[in-house]
Structure formats: structure tokens, C-alpha cells
Amino acid sequence: MTAAVDPNGEREAVVRRLLPLVKKIARRVKRVVPNADFDDLVGDGSVGLIRAVDSFDPARGPTIETYARHVIAGAILNGMRRMDPVPERARRAVREVQNRRYAAAMETGETPSLGQMLRNNPSAARAAVAVYRGQPLSLDAALPPGESVVADWSGDPCAIVAETGERDGLRAEIGNLPERQRHLVYLHYYAERPLREIGERMMVSPQRASQLHLAALKRLRKNVVAATP
Numbered sequence: 001m002t003a004a005v006d007p008n009g010e011r012e013a014v015v016r017r018l019l020p021l022v023k024k025i026a027r028r029v030k031r032v033v034p035n036a037d038f039d040d041l042v043g044d045g046s047v048g049l050i051r052a053v054d055s056f057d058p059a060r061g062p063t064i065e066t067y068a069r070h071v072i073a074g075a076i077l078n079g080m081r082r083m084d085p086v087p088e089r090a091r092r093a094v095r096e097v098q099n100r101r102y103a104a105a106m107e108t109g110e111t112p113s114l115g116q117m118l119r120n121n122p123s124a125a126r127a128a129v130a131v132y133r134g135q136p137l138s139l140d141a142a143l144p145p146g147e148s149v150v151a152d153w154s155g156d157p158c159a160i161v162a163e164t165g166e167r168d169g170l171r172a173e174i175g176n177l178p179e180r181q182r183h184l185v186y187l188h189y190y191a192e193r194p195l196r197e198i199g200e201r202m203m204v205s206p207q208r209a210s211q212l213h214l215a216a217l218k219r220l221r222k223n224v225v226a227a228t229p
Contacts, residue, residue: 015053018052025069026041029041045076049071052068055071093123094127096124097114101114106207108206109196110210177219180212182216185216
């Protein structure tokens with residue numbers, strides 16, 4: 001006599017097999033949004049995983065892993081949106097301002113400050129204020145600009161060790177950049193030279209200097225995230 005297949009048991013086995021994928025995506029989101037609670041991310045992602053397993057149709061083409069990855073990420077992002085006190089419209093307005101800043105940097109070789117971009121745009125300025133006020137505070141993060149406390153934590157050994165480790169790691173990643181990008185980063189951030197002057201030294205246009213600068217930052221960001229445990 002042949003034993004019947006237990007669909008519930010098979011479903012549970014698939015969920016257990018894909019559970020590490022939930023934690024992997026949650027860790028990636030946590031790197032981008034440090035203030036997010038990891039357990040909450042895993043909880044929302046687990047709900048998404050179960051939804052993906054229940055709704056997966058192999059006849060549509062993608063594998064269960066590929067399909068689950070999209071559903072898990074969507075569930076985590078939706079969970080973060082529900083917890084966000086800032087309206088999505090305000091965040092979208094600030095993102096558009098930031099995009100215009102980067103476009104201006106590509107054209108002129110100099111990055112305008114956020115204040116300059118908001119000066120003649122009252123609606124975007126209100127959105128920036130809403131985003132700032134809705135930013136959650138963390139006991140493990142620095143206070144926002146303009147905020148202060150009486151206690152002095154500059155001599156905290158844990159903070160000094162963490163800062164030194166981060167600085168050494170960043171310096172090592174800068175050393176791994178291509179020669180032109182590495183030279184530009186040292187001149188701009190250590191010698192505090194403007195990009196326009198650096199472009200003249202390197203005999204390239206301000207636009208090209210800005211492109212090298214953005215490419216270096218992108219490479220550094222990618223390498224630092226990849227090196228984060």
C-alpha cells in the first residue's frame with residue numbers, strides 16, 4: 001500500500017529550506033536601514049515566504065527561490081512602510097531633490113548643499129522637515145545635527161575601538177581603488193581640495209572629476225557593504 005503524500009508536510013519542508021533566504025534579505029535591508037529592527041524584518045519576511053510558497057505556480061517559469069525572493073523583499077518593505085511615520089510623498093519629494101543634486105554635480109563638478117536646493121522650493125523644504133522629524137533615534141547612533149547631551153562619550157573605549165576599526169577598514173578599501181579614483185579621494189577628503197581644482201591637477205574636466213568621484217564612492221560603498229559581516 002502506497003502512503004499518501006502529506007501536502008502540509010511538503011509545504012513545511014519548503015518553508016524551512018527557504019527560511020535562510022529570509023534572514024539573508026533581512027540582513028541586507030538592515031545594512032541599508034540600520035535603525036530597522038532585525039527581528040521585525042525577519043517576521044515580515046517569514047510571512048512573505050509563506051505567502052510565496054502557498055501562491056507559487058511552477059508553470060509560470062521562475063523557480064520557487066526566485067519567486068520567493070521577490071515576495072519576501074516586498075513583504076519586508078511593506079512592513080517598513082507601515083512603521084514609517086513619514087508619508088511616502090514626503091520621502092519621494094526628498095529623493096527627487098537628491099537626484100537633482102547629483103545631476104547638478106555631474107554638470108558642474110560641484111555638489112550643491114541640500115539647503116541650497118531647498119531654498120527656492122518651499123514644498124520640498126516642508127517634506128525635508130517631515131523626514132527629519134520622523135527619523136527615529138537610536139541609542140547606538142549619533143544624535144541628529146543640532147541635538148546634544150551633557151554627557152561626553154568621546155573617551156568611551158568601545159566607541160574608540162569601533163571608530164578606529166571602521167577608519168582602518170575604509171582606508172584599506174580606498175587603497176584598493178583604481179589609481180585615478182584613489183588619487184582623487186585622497187585629494188578631496190584628506191587634502192580637502194575641491195573637485196574643480198583636482199580636475200585641473202589631473203588634467204580632466206570638472207565633469208570628469210565629478211564622474212570619477214561618484215564612481216569611487218559607488219565602488220567604496222559596494223566593497224564596504226560586502227565586507228560587513
